[in-house]
Amino acid sequence: MHFRTRTAAVATVVALAAGAITAAAPATSVSRDGGATQARTVRDVITDADGTRHVRYDRTYAGLPVLGGDLIEHLAPSGALRSTDRATEGSIAVASTTPKVSGESAGSQAVRELSRAAGAEGKAVGRAQAQPQLVIDALHGAPRLAWQTTTTGQDSLGNPVSRTVLLDARTGEQIDAWDALETAAGDGQSLYSGTVPLQTTVSGSTNQLKDPTRGNTYTGDAANKTDLCFGSICFSRAPATLFTDADNHWGNGATTDRASAAVDAQYGTNVTWDYYKTVHGRNGIAGDGKGAYNRVHYGSNYNNAFWDDSCFCMTYGDGDGNVFGPLVALDVAGHEMSHGVTSRTAKLVYSGESGGLNEATSDIFGTLVEFYAGNANDPGDYLIGEEIVKPGFGKAALRFMDKPSKDTKSADCWSSSVGNLDVHYSSGVANHFAFLLAEGSGARVVGGVSYDSPTCNGSTVNGIGRDKLGKIWYRALTVYMTSGTTYAGARTATLKAATDLYGAGSTEYAAVAAAWSAVAVN
Structure with a gap:
């Protein structure tokens, strides 16, 4: 069982909320691409102490949201553009924004996918309803018109089940599907x-x-x-x-x-x-x-x-x-x-490698919150959910950051197939990286708990501490990661963050590089 987040399940609501935040400001730019109008709106602005700004944008094409169209512009204090990070590169143009597959058909297919996925987990879905939304999908290869449909229902106990399906709106091909419930003082x-x-x-x-x-x-x-x-x-x-x-x-x-x-x-x-x-x-x-x-x-x-x-x-x-x-x-x-x-912030899509990074981000910060609390009854550790697990479950925790494979399902090391895992298990690569960056490799005792973290390349990694891990990951998440960031992109984002915080030639920069290499992200 995993912690999950209902983000994709409310994609339309989230989009409306984001629009409400920026509605007072006009689109920062409007352009033409393939005869259609593109526009982008500001989602978030981070301003550094020296006046450097990092402006995050969402993008539309012909009025349709662009999945993977988000970008971040890094501006000097003078306002000059220094660099840009994009979720996807290249033109967003598509041949047509008129679907050949109806929204009703897309919704029906999404309902079937929800039933299939729930059935694979031994659940039966009762009533369910879908809400299709036309988008431009730029995350899965060449941009194309797509139906993004979130279907929500209830299982036999009345608990919520939900799944988001991405369907090519011209051919009917299913592009992707993922769980829409992301699954976490008198x-x-x-x-x-x-x-x-x-x-x-x-x-x-x-x-x-x-x-x-x-x-x-x-x-x-x-x-x-x-x-x-x-x-x-x-x-x-x-x-x-x-x-x-x-x-x-x-x-x-x-x-x-x-x-x-x-x-x-x-x-x-x-x-x-x-x-x-x-x-x-x-x-x-x-x-x-x-x-x-x-x-x-x-x-x-x-x-x-x-x-x-x-x-x-x-x-x-x-x-x-x-x-x-x-x-x-x-x-x-x-x-x-x-x-x-x-x-x-990054709005990491809850599927593939970006979904694993989404889950790992929550595991990393959940762990850092536990250490920050300094509570003697629940001291900080690198075990996820250890307090809620009953003794008969057969495990000490849900997930283990020092060696994620101890749960028998999570990945310790990156491979080309990691993105095919459930996001709660593909997250293991980043969780392993985080432990190595904070504590280092090999056997050690932290707060009375014994760990033994291996490396995938046989190297020895020296940790730089939890505080620096948190600062580097937070800056990477809020300043450099985008909705489609992969593990390779996370390496780049955290190295940029380490450069910003500690310098390109710093011990911290070298440690970030070494920790990623130690989990086979090069």
């Missing part, structure tokens, strides 16, 4: 982190589990209900009834009090907020000072947690009590919220 007695401080809001004679110091982030009870969503439109969302308390002492440290899981979720949100703000200067997940929110007790024995862009929220199941306990551990919260950071 005081409170939590399930996993002990007694923790909580900032709350007083409302009359009660206290609300809402933090006014962190953008009004709050936690609500989903009452073990699920969402009713069709495509990117949710007609009925599981309630997030705000937790309240009379004495401002929340939970009892056990599942017998529904507020205990809420304490974990709120605490995880708080620590993740603080990590990004203190370490990276990011004010909130979207960088706008606004808090996300949590829904706990979602579904029936739901063995998962996910990030949902449409509500900008985290959702946590209670687990089935056999494989998982409630999925509200600290590194899970950091993982899920980091999906939100990715959705507002």
Whole structure:
């Protein structure tokens, strides 16, 4: 079981939200290509201390979103263009923007694909509905007109299932498909982190589990209900009834009090907020000072947690009590919220190598959040989800960053077939890189946990520490990575970030290069 994020599932909603952010500013450029109008709008701007700006754009062609059309311009303080990073190179022109395959046909095929994929996991899909959207696909070879269709349904337990299908709108060929659910303080007695401080809001004679110091982030009870969503439109969302308390002492440290899981979720949100703000200067997940929110007790024995862009929220199941306990551990919260950071920056497509990098980004930052917290009850480690895994599961954790293949499914080393793996397993290459960059290769003990990280080329790698790993990865994600970044592109992006932060001839630059080579990314 994996943590997942509902990003692609709400592609239309996300696109509308992005448009709303930049609607006040006109398109920065309009051009003609193949007789059609191209336009680009600013999604994000990063300004360095010296005035250097990194401007990220989304692009349209004949009014249609371009999948893989995003680019980043790096501008000198004077405004002069220094360089450009593009998700895809070359012209975006297509022969026609009139589909030969109908949207209804594309939707039907997407519903069948959802049923097929769910069936392969032993699930039966009940009601499902698709919402096709015409796009220009520039990520999979020569640009072509495509239907991007996200289909959402419910399984027999009422839990959400969703899949995004990319279909050639002229020939009907299926181009790609991927899971659309990306799968990750008075005081409170939590399930996993002990007694923790909580900032709350007083409302009359009660206290609300809402933090006014962190953008009004709050936690609500989903009452073990699920969402009713069709495509990117949710007609009925599981309630997030705000937790309240009379004495401002929340939970009892056990599942017998529904507020205990809420304490974990709120605490995880708080620590993740603080990590990004203190370490990276990011004010909130979207960088706008606004808090996300949590829904706990979602579904029936739901063995998962996910990030949902449409509500900008985290959702946590209670687990089935056999494989998982409630999925509200600290590194899970950091993982899920980091999906939100990715959705507002590089927007890594949740498929192929970019999907693996998306998942790895959340694993890396979820781990760094756990170390940042310094919580004695849940100390930092390079194990993903170790707190939520029940002893009978047969594993100490969901994923292992020092040697990802210990889960029997993840890749330690890059190969040309890595992009064909599920994104939770192709992420192993970047997770392995991150461990090597932070801690180095070979046997070692970190925080009382023993690790033994091999290299794919027989080299010895010397680590540069977690802080530098985090700074390099964050800058690469927010300044250089694009929606279609591959592992080779991630090597380039992190080397650029290391150059910016420490210099081209620095020990840190050399360590980044060595760590990537050690996982066979050259």
